Amino acid sequence: MTLNLTVNGSRRTSASEPATPLVDILREEFHLTGAKPVCREGFCGACMVLIDGKPTPSCLMPAALAQGCEIRTVEGLGAGNTLNTIQQALEACDAVQCGMCFPGMVVTLTHLLTTAPSATRDDIRAALSGNICRCTGYERIVDAALTALAKK
Numbered sequence: 001m002t003l004n005l006t007v008n009g010s011r012r013t014s015a016s017e018p019a020t021p022l023v024d025i026l027r028e029e030f031h032l033t034g035a036k037p038v039c040r041e042g043f044c045g046a047c048m049v050l051i052d053g054k055p056t057p058s059c060l061m062p063a064a065l066a067q068g069c070e071i072r073t074v075e076g077l078g079a080g081n082t083l084n085t086i087q088q089a090l091e092a093c094d095a096v097q098c099g100m101c102f103p104g105m106v107v108t109l110t111h112l113l114t115t116a117p118s119a120t121r122d123d124i125r126a127a128l129s130g131n132i133c134r135c136t137g138y139e140r141i142v143d144a145a146l147t148a149l150a151k152k
């Protein structure tokens with residue numbers, strides 16, 4: 001069976017088993033290594049991608065179920081080599097440490113910026129409840145999100 005997937009606006013095919021986790025196809029076949037398979041249980045958010053605009057852990061998504069959906073990974077959130085607003089704010093606020101969690105954070109916060117332009121500090125913290133960072137406190141990440149929101 002051929003899987004037909006739409007990733008970052010491009011049509012892609014895969015010969016993997018239908019139950020293969022989407023994160024594995026993105027990384028191993030399409031070489032989109034932003035999404036990270038860390039817990040593989042839906043807890044950490046490191047594998048987060050947008051599925052039809054909604055942040056979704058790609059470790060829990062059988063690839064077959066993603067057919068017909070618009071999949072957007074962190075690689076597809078900027079415009080070419082230009083970082084998007086939240087990526088620029090995270091860099092400016094010096095929020096990144098090891099970076100393992102950040103692709104997922106960027107996916108979640110990009111969604112927040114587009115859906116909740118009046119989000120408060122508490123709203124941002126709630127939105128990030130499914131994204132675990134083992135390096136930092138979350139203060140600079142939340143500061144970056146508020147900075148990005150202020151620019152909208």
Ligand code: FES
Nearest residue numbers: 038040042045059
């Ligand atoms: S690897 Fe998917 S949520 Fe942790």
Ligand code: FES
Nearest residue numbers: 098101133134135
């Ligand atoms: S910056 Fe290292 S896990 Fe978040």
